[in-house]
Amino acid sequence: MTDPVLRTKGICKSFGALRASRDISIDLFPGEIHAIIGPNGAGKSTLIGQICGTLKPDAGSVELLGQDVTHQTARARARAGLGRTFQISSLAMEDTVLQNALLGALGASGNPWRFWKDVLKDQDLRATAEEALVRVGLEDHARVRTAELSHGQRRQLEVAVALTLRPKALVMDEPMAGMGSEGSKRLTGFLDELRHEAPILLVEHDMDAVFALADRISVLVYGEVIATGTVEEIRADAAVREAYLGEDA
Amino acid sequence: MIRETHVNALTLLALVAIPAWALYADEPFTITLMTRAAIFAIAAIGLNIALGIGGLVSLGHAVFFGIGGYAMGILAHHAQTYTALAEWPFLIEGTKSMPVIWLVAVCLSALAALIIGALSLRTTGVYFIMITLAFGQMFFFFAISWAEYGGEDGLSIYVRNGFPGLNTLAPIQFYGLCLALLVIVLLFAWKLSRSPFGLALNAARQAPMRVETVGLDPMRLKLIAFVISGVITGLAGALFADLNRFVSPTMFSWQLSGEIIIFIILGGVGRLFGPVIGALAFVALEHWLGGLSDYWHIYLGLLLLVVVLFGRGGLIGMLSGREAVHD
Amino acid sequence: MSLILLIEQVLNGLQFGIMLFLMAAGLTLIFGVMGLINLAHGSLYMIGAFCAAAVAAATGSFVLGLIAALAGAAIAGALVELVVIRRLYDKDHLDQVLATFALILIFSEGTRWIFGSFPLFLDVPDFLSGPVTLPGGIEYPLYRLTLIVVGLLVALGLYLLISKTRLGVQIRAGENDREMIAALGIDIAKLYTIVFALGAALAGLSGALVGAIQSVQVGMGEPVLILAFVVIVIGGIGSIKGALIGAILVGLTDTLGGIFLPELLKLFFDPSTATSIGSSLASMAIYILMAAVLVLRPAGLFGARA
Numbered sequence: 001m002t003d004p005v006l007r008t009k010g011i012c013k014s015f016g017a018l019r020a021s022r023d024i025s026i027d028l029f030p031g032e033i034h035a036i037i038g039p040n041g042a043g044k045s046t047l048i049g050q051i052c053g054t055l056k057p058d059a060g061s062v063e064l065l066g067q068d069v070t071h072q073t074a075r076a077r078a079r080a081g082l083g084r085t086f087q088i089s090s091l092a093m094e095d096t097v098l099q100n101a102l103l104g105a106l107g108a109s110g111n112p113w114r115f116w117k118d119v120l121k122d123q124d125l126r127a128t129a130e131e132a133l134v135r136v137g138l139e140d141h142a143r144v145r146t147a148e149l150s151h152g153q154r155r156q157l158e159v160a161v162a163l164t165l166r167p168k169a170l171v172m173d174e175p176m177a178g179m180g181s182e183g184s185k186r187l188t189g190f191l192d193e194l195r196h197e198a199p200i201l202l203v204e205h206d207m208d209a210v211f212a213l214a215d216r217i218s219v220l221v222y223g224e225v226i227a228t229g230t231v232e233e234i235r236a237d238a239a240v241r242e243a244y245l246g247e248d249a
Numbered sequence: 250m251i252r253e254t255h256v257n258a259l260t261l262l263a264l265v266a267i268p269a270w271a272l273y274a275d276e277p278f279t280i281t282l283m284t285r286a287a288i289f290a291i292a293a294i295g296l297n298i299a300l301g302i303g304g305l306v307s308l309g310h311a312v313f314f315g316i317g318g319y320a321m322g323i324l325a326h327h328a329q330t331y332t333a334l335a336e337w338p339f340l341i342e343g344t345k346s347m348p349v350i351w352l353v354a355v356c357l358s359a360l361a362a363l364i365i366g367a368l369s370l371r372t373t374g375v376y377f378i379m380i381t382l383a384f385g386q387m388f389f390f391f392a393i394s395w396a397e398y399g400g401e402d403g404l405s406i407y408v409r410n411g412f413p414g415l416n417t418l419a420p421i422q423f424y425g426l427c428l429a430l431l432v433i434v435l436l437f438a439w440k441l442s443r444s445p446f447g448l449a450l451n452a453a454r455q456a457p458m459r460v461e462t463v464g465l466d467p468m469r470l471k472l473i474a475f476v477i478s479g480v481i482t483g484l485a486g487a488l489f490a491d492l493n494r495f496v497s498p499t500m501f502s503w504q505l506s507g508e509i510i511i512f513i514i515l516g517g518v519g520r521l522f523g524p525v526i527g528a529l530a531f532v533a534l535e536h537w538l539g540g541l542s543d544y545w546h547i548y549l550g551l552l553l554l555v556v557v558l559f560g561r562g563g564l565i566g567m568l569s570g571r572e573a574v575h576d
Numbered sequence: 577m578s579l580i581l582l583i584e585q586v587l588n589g590l591q592f593g594i595m596l597f598l599m600a601a602g603l604t605l606i607f608g609v610m611g612l613i614n615l616a617h618g619s620l621y622m623i624g625a626f627c628a629a630a631v632a633a634a635t636g637s638f639v640l641g642l643i644a645a646l647a648g649a650a651i652a653g654a655l656v657e658l659v660v661i662r663r664l665y666d667k668d669h670l671d672q673v674l675a676t677f678a679l680i681l682i683f684s685e686g687t688r689w690i691f692g693s694f695p696l697f698l699d700v701p702d703f704l705s706g707p708v709t710l711p712g713g714i715e716y717p718l719y720r721l722t723l724i725v726v727g728l729l730v731a732l733g734l735y736l737l738i739s740k741t742r743l744g745v746q747i748r749a750g751e752n753d754r755e756m757i758a759a760l761g762i763d764i765a766k767l768y769t770i771v772f773a774l775g776a777a778l779a780g781l782s783g784a785l786v787g788a789i790q791s792v793q794v795g796m797g798e799p800v801l802i803l804a805f806v807v808i809v810i811g812g813i814g815s816i817k818g819a820l821i822g823a824i825l826v827g828l829t830d831t832l833g834g835i836f837l838p839e840l841l842k843l844f845f846d847p848s849t850a851t852s853i854g855s856s857l858a859s860m861a862i863y864i865l866m867a868a869v870l871v872l873r874p875a876g877l878f879g880a881r882a
Contacts, residue, residue, distance in 0.1 A: 052462065078464035090462075092455040095448075103452045107463025112449040112470065115437075115477075119445045165463060306670050368867050371874040375613045375813065378669060379805035380870065386802050387863035394856040503798060507677045514674055544689045550681030557675045558663055 003066060004029050005169045005199050006082070011050055011060035013043075020046040021057070022223040028169060028199045033191065035202045035210045038220035039243065044203045045087070047220065048173050051201070052084050053077045065168060078107060083167030083198065085158040087174040091146050097157055098142040101129035104164030132160040136190070152183035159190070167198045176206040188212055211235075219243065253569040257522045263529070264428060272421050280420040281492070286532040287427045288488045293512040293524030294431075294438050295481030300510070301519035302447060303474040304454030306378045308506050309365075309385030313479040315392065315501035316361055317354035317486025322496035323398055324350050325406045347412045347426075351487055358483025359476055366475035370468055385506050392498035403497025410491055417491075427488055431525070434481055439521050441477075450474050482509070511549075514556060517563030520572065526564050580714050585831050591720045593827020594727030598782035599804035600811070600819040601734060602775025608751040608814030609771050612661065613669055615676035617779050617804070618797025619683035624649040624780020625787035625796060626687060629696040638701035642784055649780020650773045657772040662765070680798065688794045695793035698784070723785055730778070731820055738816065747771060751814055806862055810869045812879025821877065826862050833861035 004027035013021040020043040028034050036044055049055030051062055053074035061070045069077050078084070091100050102119055105128035106112055119125065133139045136156040141149065146157065155175055162170060175191070176184050188209050191200060195213075204210050210217065211231050218228040221243045227234060234240055264287070271279035292314055299305040327334045327343025334341040344350060369380045393401045409417045417423050441447050453460045453467035460467045490496040499505065508531070516527030534552075538545035560567060599621060606614050627648030632641030660679065664672045700719045707715040738744035746767050749757045758764050783797065790796070807826050811818025838854025845853065869877065 054458070054461070074461045075464045075466055078462050084462045086458070090456045090459040092452040092459065094455060095451065099448060100452075103448060103460070104463050106445050106449055107460075107465050110464065112445050112465055113473075114445045115447075116440045116444055118440075118443045119448045120443070122445065125445070161459070161463065300670070306673060308673060368870055371870055372809075374669060375607060376809060376874075376876075378613060378673060379809055380866070382802055383806045383809070383863055383866055386799070387860050390859040391856055394852075394859045396852065503802065507680075510670075510674065510677075514670075518670070544685045546681045546685040547689070550678040550685070553678035553681070554660065554675055557667075557671050557678065558660075 002029055004063075005065060006051070006171075006201060007063045008047075008051060009061045009063070011047065011057045011062070013046055013050060013055065013058050020223050021050065023060070024220075024223070024225055025060075026201075026218050026225060026228070028201050030199055031196055032215040033195045033200045033202055033213045035204055035214035035217045036220055037204060037207075037210055037217060041222075042220040043223040044220055045173070046223075048084075048171055048203060052082060052171055075107075078165060079110065081165070081168030083162035083165050083170045085155075085162050085170070085172045085175055087177060087203075089154045089158055091154060091157060091161070093147040094145065096143050096145055097133065097138055097149070098129060100146055100157055101133050101142075101160050101164055102126070104132065104161035105129045108165045128164050132163040135163060136160040137186075151178045152180065155179060155183070155187065159187075170194070170198050170200045171203075172200055173203050174205060175202070176204060176209050184209060250570050251568050253520070253522075253565060253573060256526075256565055256568050260522050260525055260529070261432075264431075264525075268421060268424050268428075277420045280424050282532055282536060284420070284424045284427050284492055285489075286528045287424070287431045288485050288492060289509070289512055289528035289532065290525040291427075291431050291434050291488065292482045292485035293509050293516075293528055294434050295478045295483075295485065296509050297478075297513050297519070297524050298438060298441065298481070299471075299475050299478035300513060301523070302442060302450050302454065303471050303478075305370075305471060305475060305478075306510075307381045307475070307478075308378050308503070308510070309381035309383070310479070310482050310509050311501050311503070311506040312361060312365065312381075312385050312388050313358045313482040314486035314489065314505060314509070315388055315498070316358050317483035317488075318490035318496040318500040319392065319398065319486075320354040320357050320483075321350045321410070321487040321490040322404045322406060324353060325410055326398065326404055329407060345408070345410045347410045347417070347487075347491070350410060351484055354483045354487040355480050358479045358486075361483075362476040362479030363472070366472045366479075370471055370475070382503060382506070385501060385503055389498050389501040389503075392501055399497065401498060403495055403499075406490070406494045406496070409494060423492070427492075430484070430488070434484075435521065435525070442521065446470070446473075511553060513563075514553070515563050517565035520563070520565045523563055523565055530564060581835075583710075583712070583714055584716060585835055586828065587716055587720065587724070589828035589831030590824060591723050591727075591827070592831060593824040594724055594731075595782050595786050596800065596803055596807055596827060597727055597820050597823035598730060598778045599800055600807040600823050601731075601816055602778040603801075603804050604808050604811070604814055604816065604819045605747070605771055606775045607808075609747055610665060610750075610768050612664060613672050613676070614661070614775075615673060615801065616656065616679035616683065617775070618799075618801030619680055620649045620653055620776040620779040621783035621797035621800055622687060622794065623652050623683065623783070624777075625698065625783035625792040626691060626696065627780070628784035628787060629698040629792045630691075632698055633696070638699075638704075638788075641698065642781070645780045645784035646777050649783070650777040652780075653776025654769055654773040656776075657769050661772060662768075665768070684794050691794075693794065695791035698787045698792050700788045719788065726785065730781070731816075734816055743767075743770065803862070806866050809866055809876055812876030815876070815878040818876055818878035825865065829861050829865050830858075834858040837861065 006028040009025050011021050011024040024047060038044055046055060050057045053072060061068055063069065064077060064080055064082055102125055105125040109125065130139065133142060136159050138153065138156050138160060175187060179187060184206060191213055214231055216228060216230060217234045218225050219234060219240050226243065227237045227240050268280050268283050296307065296310045299307055324343045325345050328345045334343055365384050369377055372380060398404050411417055412426060415422045415426060449460065449465055450470050453470045457467040486500060512527035512531055513524050515530050516523030516525065534549060538548055556563065599617065603614065603617055606612055624645035628641035628645040631644035632638050656679065660675060664675055704719045704722055706718055708718040708721060710716055738747055746762055750767060803826065807819060807822040810825060811822025837858045838851045841850035841854045
C-alpha cells in the first residue's frame with residue numbers, strides 16, 4: 001500500500017451557521033486522478049481552499065507527502081510541491097505568457113530578491129518557463145499579452161504556471177470550465193499523461209472529462225463526501241444518483 | 250505615434266540642452282527651475298516603484314521627502330551653528346557634506362518606510378491610502394511642534410552644503426549633480442522593473458493570489474518595494490532642502506504628497522520616464538500658469554480631472570500609445 | 577490638575593469628536609455604499625462653513641446661515657456627484673484619489689478667488705453664547721454643549737434613517753452587494769446622488785458649526801478630512817457605529833493627550849522638557865492610536881470588510 005501524496009483527515013469548516021465542510025477525509029495516491037464532483041454549493045471551493053492553504057480549517061488536518069501542512073501558508077505548500085490552478089484564471093493579465101511562466105519559475109527557484117539582472121536573461125528561469133510552455137503548447141504565444149489570449153489558452157497557461165513548480169501533486173479547480181469541446185479533449189489528453197508525473201485532485205463539473213480521466217471519484221454534497229469509488233461504482237451508486245437528479249451527467 | 254524610447258531620449262536631451270542654453274544665455278533662474286524639476290522627478294521615480302509597479306497608492310510619500318529634508322536641515326543647522334547634535338551616548342556633530350547627509354537621509358527614510366510600511370501593509374485598498382495619508386499628517390504636525398528646528402517657520406541653511414570637487418553654489422554645478430543622481434536613479438528603476446523582483450512585484454499587484462500559490466510572499470515584496478521607494482524619495486528631499494536652503498514642515502504636507510502623485514499621472518503611471526516628464530510639465534505649468542494667474546491651481550485641477558477621466562496613460566500614453574511588451 | 581478642568585477637557589474632547597463624527601459618517605456612508613474614496617469631502621466642509629458665514633453676515637441670522645450651509649453643501653455635493661463622481665465608480669482607487677484631489681484644488685482656489693485669502697468670520701449667535709452651569713457647578717460654554725447635543729441628535733437621526741426608512745434599506749442593501757441592488761430595480765443613480773448629497777450636507781453642517789469657534793478659511797477642511805479618515809480606519813469602513821465610537825475616541829485622545837502627556841512626562845523629565853516633548857507627542861497621539869488599532873485589528877474596531 002503506497003502512501004498518499006495528499007491527504008485530508010476530518011476537515012471541518014463552518015461559516016457562521018453554514019457548515020461548508022463536514023469531516024472530509026480524502027486522499028490522493030501517486031499516478032492517479034481523483035475527481036471531486038458535486039452539485040453547486042457543495043463546498044468544493046472551500047475544500048480546495050483548505051487543502052491549498054488559503055483557508056484555515058476549523059478542525060482536521062491536511063498532509064502533503066506525509067508532512068502535516070495544516071498550519072502552513074499557501075506559499076509554503078507551493079514550495080513543498082503543491083501546484084494549483086484556479087477556476088477563475090488568476091494570472092497577471094498585463095504581462096505576457098512568458099512573463100507569467102517566468103513568475104512560476106521564480107517561485108520555484110525561491111529567490112525574487114534580485115533587483116538588477118534582467119529576468120528574461122536568466123537562463124535557468126527561462127529554461128524552466130519555456131519548457132512548461134512547450135508542454136502545454138503555448139510556446140508560440142510567449143510574447144502575447146495574457147489579456148489577449150483566448151479563454152482556453154489562459155487555462156493552458158494556468159497549467160503551465162503550475163508545472164513550473166515541478167509539483168508533486170496538483171489541485172485543479174474546474175480546468176475544463178468554459179472550454180469548447182476541442183479544447184476539452186486536448187486538455188483531457190494532456191491531464192491523462194500528466195497524472196504520471198504528479199497525481200491530480202480534480203474538481204470538475206464536466207462529466208465527460210471526469211468519466212474519461214478519473215481513477216477514483218468522490219462525491220461531495222452539502223459539505224459531506226457521500227461516496228468514493230471507481231467510475232463504475234459511482235455511476236451505480238443510488239445515493240449519488242439521487243443527489244444528481246436533474247443534473248446534466 | 251512616437252516610440253517611447255524616442256520620447257525618453259528626447260527628454261534626456263532636453264534635460265541637458267535646456268540648462269546648457271540657460272547657461273549660455275545667462276538665465277540662472279531657468280537652471281534653478283530645471284533643478285527643481287529634476288529633484289521632483291527623483292521623488293516621483295521613487296514613488297513610481299511602489300505605485301506604478303507595486304500598485305501601492307501611497308498618499309503620504311511626502312513623509313520621506315520631509316525626512317530627507319530634515320535630515321539635511323538638522324545636520325547642516327548644527328554645523329552652521331557649531332553646536333553638537335547630541336553628546337550622549339557619543340558625540341554627534343553636524344555636517345555640511347552632501348554625501349554624508351544623503352547617507353543619513355537614506356538610512357532614516359529606510360527605517361521610516363520599514364515601520365510605516367509594515368503597519369500600513371496590514372491593510373489594503375482604501376485603508377492603505379488613508380493610513381499613508383495619516384502618517385504624513387503625523388510627521389507634519391510633529392515637525393510643526395518641534396520648536397528646536399524652527400517649528401512652523403522652518404529652518405534656513407545659509408550656505409549650500411558641499412560636495413567634494415564641486416562648487417555647489419554655482420547653479421549649473423548643483424544642477425549637474427542633481428542630474429547625475431537622476432540618471433542613476435532612472436537606471437536603477439529601469440533595471441528593477443526588468444528584474445526578477447520587478448516581475449514578482451508587478452504580478453503581486455495584478456494577481457496576489459497567484460503570487461502566493463507559486464510560493465512567493467506578496468506582502469514582503471510590497472514592503473521591500475515601499476522601502477526602496479521611500480529611500481529614493483528621501484534622497485530627493487535632501488536635495489530639495491539644499492536647493493532652497495530651507496526646510497519646513499510643508500515638506501511633509503498632504504499637498505506635496507498629492508503633487509508627487511500628480512507628476513506620475515501627468516507623465517504616465519508605470520512608465521519609466523513618466524515621473525520625469527510629469528515633473529518637467531508640472532514645473533513648467535507652475536512657472537507659466539503661475540505667472541498668469543494667482544489661482545493657477547484651478548487650471549491644474551481641471552487638467553488633472555481631464556487626464557484622469559479621459560486620458561489615462563498621461564503624456565507618454567498620448568505620445569506613444571500602449572506600453573510595449575518587455576522583450 | 578483639578579477635576580473641573582478635567583471635565584471641561586473631556587467635554588471639549590467629546591465636542592471635537594462629535595463634529596468629526598459628522599465628517600466621518602458621510603465618508604463612511606459614501607465608501608460603504610458606493611465604494612468611493614472621496615478626498616473632496618473636506619471641500620464640502622469648507623463650502624458649508626463659507627455659506628454659513630456669508631449668509632449669516634448678510635442676514636444677521638445664524639440659523640439662516642446653518643440652513644444655507646446644509647443647502648449649499650448638499651447642492652454642491654449633488655452637482656459634483658452628477659458631473660464628476662459618477663464617472664469614478666468603476667475606476668480604480670488611484671483614479672478616484674486623483675480626481676477628488678483635483679476637486680480639492682478647484683474648490684480651494686475657487687473659494688479663494690471668490691472670497692479672498694483672509695478668513696471670514698462667523699460668530700456664535702447671541703442665544704447660544706455664554707456659559708451654562710452644569711451639575712456640579714461647572715461652567716461650560718453653551719455653544720459647545722449645543723454642538724455635542726446636535727451631533728448626538730444627528731447620530732440618532734442617522735440611525736433611524738438607516739434602520740427604519742426605505743432609503744435606509746436601500747443603503748444597507750447597497751453596502752452589502754452593489755450589483756444586486758441594480759438587479760433589484762432600485763434606481764442606483766438616484767440613490768448614489770442622494771447618499772452623496774447627504775454626506776455632503778453632514779460635512780457642511782460640521783463646517784458651519786465648527787466655523788463659529790474656529791476660523792472660516794480656505795483649506796480648513798483637509799486637516800479635518802484626514803482626521804475623519806483616521807476615525808474611519810479606527811472604527812471600520814462602512815460602520816456608522818464605528819464612526820461614532822472612533823470619532824469620540826479620537827476626540828478624547830487628542831484633547832486629553834495634550835493635557836496628560838506633558839503631565840505624565842513631568843514625572844520623568846524636568847517641566848520644560850516634559851512640556852515640549854509632551855506637546856510633540858500629543859500631536860502624534862491620534863496617529864499612535866491609529867497605529868495601535870491597526871496592529872490589533874486591521875479592519876478597524878467594527879469593520880466588516882478587510
